[in-house]
Amino acid sequence: MPVSYIQGFDPQTLREIVDVRHCRERLDELGDQRSLPALLERVWLLKVTGDLDAALAVSEQSVRVARMGGPRKDLLRARVLHATVLQFRGAYAAAVQELTTCGEEAEGQGWAALAAFAYQHRGKVFYDAGDFVNARADFKRALFLRQEAGAPEPELQSTLAAIDAAERRRADVSVAG
Template sequence: MSYIHGYDSESLREIVRPSECRERLAELGDQRSLPALLERVWLLKVLGELDEAIAVSEQSVRTARMAGTRKDLLRARILHATVMQYRGSFAAAEQELTTCALEAEGAGWGSIAAFAYQHRGKVHYEAGDFDAARSDFKRALFARQNTSSPDSQLESTLLAIDAAERRRAELAAVAAS
């Protein structure tokens, strides 16, 4: 079941139903498997419970490092970076996402690289660097097209490109006036 019911066209953040997310958190309880930890991080993040989300994300990175694959560790690190982004730590999030994207590309994991670039684009977007955001979203789109990603991922990336272009044009119009 997807808990994402769309994306906000201004913030690019996921639109969720808090009641569904809280219900799922209750179902997960204190499970310590890596998939459960990662899901808890995401649910806590979208609910705005960022202190708990950062603690659980750090635990998920440690768990992935000890018992997961390299892909698991990259996914955990990317999710951790998104929590840092939500907390306003843009530089730290950007650095972590850059490292993850490069590692994923080097290993030939296009879908993970796309995931990292999409989120790095969101970091740039929230920081107000719409040129860098657009560039990252385009990289994510290219990678997603090359890995035959689901239409929903392609659509979210196209929405992000449009939003970055719109915000870039708005800034240009303000600067010109």
């Protein structure tokens, strides 16, 4: 997704911090474009600006478009993004199931970067659900895959920060329990 819209990540929620005005301006620019890249960008923008009903509808459309005429990698990307919308809507079990399938398929195809993308997001679902042990395991798996794929330093750093956050939250829960 367009990194220029991301100003950072909330250390408590691990969610993107964005300039909402800038995101809404970009949504206006995209209008009703129906190309897969435009649909995927719209899904992400709608999700991070909080319009989850529209994000869900557009994400379902993007999966249909990818399924009808794109490479398998594009379909997996669309499905991962759809799962992140489910996550934001609180449908954790459905999101985990979709991300598991996507991650396993990407790994089976040897697409380490795409598998890392799926596992990083599955870790965020576990994190949101309060399952910090599985979140940490997924973040570590994503880190390994990103290193294997030669990911840029910012991606590695965001994954390391997620591992640290999951460890902190797990320790907080242990102390409180």
